[in-house]
Amino acid sequence: MNTITITLAKQAQLYLEADLITPDQFAGKSTAEIGAIEISEGKIRYPLASFAKIEGAAGPTPEETRIVLNGDWSRVKRIGQQMSAGEIIINSNVDMYTGGWMKGGKITVNGNADSFTGIAMAGGELTIKGNCQNHVGSAYRGDWRGMTGGVLRVMGNVGNDIGTFMRGGTIIVEGDAFIHVHTHGEGGTIIVKGNVEGRVGGQSVKGDVFVNGKIDYMMPGFKYVDDVTKEVDGVSAVYAHYIGDLGERHPDVKGQKIFTNLYLKK
Amino acid sequence: MKEVIKHVACPYCGACCDDLEITVEDDKIIEVKNACIIGTEIYHHASREGRVGSPRRRQPDGTYKDITYDEAIDFTAKMLIKAKKPLIYGFGSTNCEGMAAAGRVAEDAGAVLDNCASICHGSSFLAIFDTGYPSCTLGEVKNRADVVIYWGSNPAHAHPRHMSRYGIFPRGYFTGKGARGRKVIVVDPRYTDTARCADHFLQVAQGHDYDLFDAFRMVMHGYAADLPDVVAGIPKEKILEVCDVIKAGRYVHIFFGMGLCHSDGRNHNVDIAINLVRDINEFTKCTIMAMRGHYNIAGPGIVWAWQFGFPYCIDLTKGSHAHMNPGETSSVDLANRGEIDAFINIGTDAGAHFPIRSFEKIGGAGIPMVTIDPSVNMAATVSDVHIPVAIVGVETGGICYRMDNVPIQYRAVIKPFNGILTDEELFDKIYERMQELKMAGIESDGSWEYAAPLADVRPVKEAYE
Numbered sequence: 001m002n003t004i005t006i007t008l009a010k011q012a013q014l015y016l017e018a019d020l021i022t023p024d025q026f027a028g029k030s031t032a033e034i035g036a037i038e039i040s041e042g043k044i045r046y047p048l049a050s051f052a053k054i055e056g057a058a059g060p061t062p063e064e065t066r067i068v069l070n071g072d073w074s075r076v077k078r079i080g081q082q083m084s085a086g087e088i089i090i091n092s093n094v095d096m097y098t099g100g101w102m103k104g105g106k107i108t109v110n111g112n113a114d115s116f117t118g119i120a121m122a123g124g125e126l127t128i129k130g131n132c133q134n135h136v137g138s139a140y141r142g143d144w145r146g147m148t149g150g151v152l153r154v155m156g157n158v159g160n161d162i163g164t165f166m167r168g169g170t171i172i173v174e175g176d177a178f179i180h181v182h183t184h185g186e187g188g189t190i191i192v193k194g195n196v197e198g199r200v201g202g203q204s205v206k207g208d209v210f211v212n213g214k215i216d217y218m219m220p221g222f223k224y225v226d227d228v229t230k231e232v233d234g235v236s237a238v239y240a241h242y243i244g245d246l247g248e249r250h251p252d253v254k255g256q257k258i259f260t261n262l263y264l265k266k
Numbered sequence: 267m268k269e270v271i272k273h274v275a276c277p278y279c280g281a282c283c284d285d286l287e288i289t290v291e292d293d294k295i296i297e298v299k300n301a302c303i304i305g306t307e308i309y310h311h312a313s314r315e316g317r318v319g320s321p322r323r324r325q326p327d328g329t330y331k332d333i334t335y336d337e338a339i340d341f342t343a344k345m346l347i348k349a350k351k352p353l354i355y356g357f358g359s360t361n362c363e364g365m366a367a368a369g370r371v372a373e374d375a376g377a378v379l380d381n382c383a384s385i386c387h388g389s390s391f392l393a394i395f396d397t398g399y400p401s402c403t404l405g406e407v408k409n410r411a412d413v414v415i416y417w418g419s420n421p422a423h424a425h426p427r428h429m430s431r432y433g434i435f436p437r438g439y440f441t442g443k444g445a446r447g448r449k450v451i452v453v454d455p456r457y458t459d460t461a462r463c464a465d466h467f468l469q470v471a472q473g474h475d476y477d478l479f480d481a482f483r484m485v486m487h488g489y490a491a492d493l494p495d496v497v498a499g500i501p502k503e504k505i506l507e508v509c510d511v512i513k514a515g516r517y518v519h520i521f522f523g524m525g526l527c528h529s530d531g532r533n534h535n536v537d538i539a540i541n542l543v544r545d546i547n548e549f550t551k552c553t554i555m556a557m558r559g560h561y562n563i564a565g566p567g568i569v570w571a572w573q574f575g576f577p578y579c580i581d582l583t584k585g586s587h588a589h590m591n592p593g594e595t596s597s598v599d600l601a602n603r604g605e606i607d608a609f610i611n612i613g614t615d616a617g618a619h620f621p622i623r624s625f626e627k628i629g630g631a632g633i634p635m636v637t638i639d640p641s642v643n644m645a646a647t648v649s650d651v652h653i654p655v656a657i658v659g660v661e662t663g664g665i666c667y668r669m670d671n672v673p674i675q676y677r678a679v680i681k682p683f684n685g686i687l688t689d690e691e692l693f694d695k696i697y698e699r700m701q702e703l704k705m706a707g708i709e710s711d712g713s714w715e716y717a718a719p720l721a722d723v724r725p726v727k728e729a730y731e
């Protein structure tokens with residue numbers, strides 16, 4: 001695997017949009033060609049080299065390309081958008097849409113990420129070592145197909161709308177979440193190791209949600225069924241098992257209604 | 267000579283009452299009939315002392331000096347070309363013609379185009395994108411609805427004639443008994459003046475409307491037995507009683523306000539309401555409508571969806587496509603995050619309506635700012651340039667969309683004060699000037715030689731003292 005290191009040397013007055021910083025775009029390109037890749041600040045477009053120092057070399061394919069981002073990337077959006085393979089390591093905070101629509105590969109953020117992180121993610125591994133804001137692994141506005149695959153792990157806390165319209169994949173939040181977890185969910189798994197204020201599984205059709213901490217306000221549409229032992233992220237524990245949302249439509253499979261399972265650690 | 271102009275539509279709230287009678291004499295408004303008190307005021311405002319009759323430029327000492335329209339248009343055009351990401355926000359109080367002209371300017375300038383829905387019913391748009399909008403016209407409510415629900419809205423104060431013209435009191439084709447034939451349900455955390463007209467008032471716990479909708483939906487899906495004893499502060503028995511009223515209705519209609527779209531969860535409070543409407547339609551006919559605030563705040567949603575495919579928060583900076591994602595491209599977030607470098611406040615007052623901390627980031631940050639509005643509002647007092655325009659519905663006509671998305675033809679009853687321009691004329695002139703400047707070689711390079719921020723921006727408070 002080849003490593004290419006980009007150090008952000010200059011800050012933009014507003015925010016930069018860098019949806020072309022992906023192994024897919026970098027693969028097979030020379031350092032000069034990578035430096036010419038466009039980033040934009042509002043309606044003005046710049047070559048990447050005008051803001052950053054580029055060292056190392058990209059691999060011949062995305063799979064063989066690792067991108068390391070140094071410097072302060074907290075005002076840069078859309079890093080790793082739609083990437084399909086390879087690796088990005090961000091040694092900084094980042095702004096919105098990190099790993100949005102990603103299909104494969106691996107992104108590690110050694111810092112915080114803003115909203116819309118991993119939005120409509122379809123595959124790969126996205127790890128945020130710090131906190132995230134809102135709409136983590138959720139759907140784009142008006143799209144009923146949210147996250148469909150991959151593993152999105154946030155080691156810190158998150159805001160609202162976690163996995164909205166989720167259909168597959170796994171979201172693991174090691175800290176707390178605010179409200180709206182798995183809202184409109186149609187599949188997938190969400191694990192929250194901390195507490196959630198409320199609205200877990202609202203309008204959710206099917207899928208699995210695990211909460212290890214407390215839920216301050218439980219949705220009325222969730223009904224206790226039984227206690228079960230489950231292995232969650234490598235740790236086995238007893239959970240109270242609820243089904244719901246009873247206020248939402250649910251498909252029939254072989255004469256049996258399918259619900260969303262909510263597991264609350266005992 | 268006195269003249270009475272009939273069938274005039276009111277340019278104030280989203281109810282768009284179109285039965286006003288205005289008496290004018292020598293281009294002055296003498297009397298306003300049929301309007302409520304706030305509607306009456308807007309007409310008298312036009313004839314009052316202290317109107318601004320010319321564009322004004324802010325001076326270094328904070329005072330304003332009259333400038334010509336040409337100078338004001340030149341400043342605005344240069345600012346729009348030079349800025350990297352200008353924001354054009356407002357449009358609550360103008361006509362669709364002005365909105366379309368502003369759309370052309372925004373596209374040419376590579377600006378972000380947003381309207382007051384951004385801080386109002388914008389979240390309802392998000393719900394509508396997700397779940398659809400089973401709505402109707404206000405005429406259908408008046409003529410058919412026998413169960414009317416006001417949820418998180420207080421028309422008694424915000425839309426004063428709404429209850430008498432459409433919601434509760436009017437006698438319609440199938441509703442000949444008027445209020446006596448209607449069941450009225452009000453859901454609100456406060457006992458409002460609207461709640462005083464209700465047959466059933468549900469005092470929902472603040473911020474828990476979502477839970478209460480879920481409970482209603484459980485009943486509609488046949489899970490009444492699984493309801494907790496109390497949901498969002500409402501006892502189970504009361505929820506079941508109200509559900510029976512709803513199911514027994516021949517035509518149920520839900521009006522929802524900012525109590526839903528501006529408490530925690532926002533769009534989800536509305537999309538669950540829309541899903542409840544879908545559920546109720548398994549039993550009887552049911553429709554839903556947003557209580558839009560201003561008389562033409564439904565307009566930009568219609569006009570821009572036609573121009574750009576999106577109703578609000580439209581980022582046109584890329585030139586190749588429009589991008590919309592509230593949370594990122596919404597005005598308050600752009601301001602909060604320091605993501606814009608020029609601002610046009612048109613037909614609204616961002617100074618009064620934005621959270622003060624986010625407005626400070628525009629008004630106090632040396633970002634060049636232009637206010638286009640008939641009156642001196644708070645935003646105008648910190649703008650570099652204030653351009654007065656004719657008052658829509660009083661001094662100029664045009665198309666405005668009522669809260670049910672029905673277009674209403676507005677009329678001018680007097681001539682524009684001091685010959686000031688309309689919003690449409692102004693934006694068309696800004697567009698023309700932008701073309702001239704571009705021909706002369708002025709480019710978007712993000713430099714500020716043409717629109718240098720004024721050094722001395724005094725806080726609003728000080729400017730008033």
Ligand code: SF4
Nearest residue numbers: 276279283302305427
């Ligand atoms: S209810 Fe609204 S539209 Fe009707 S007169 Fe009053 S302010 Fe004007």
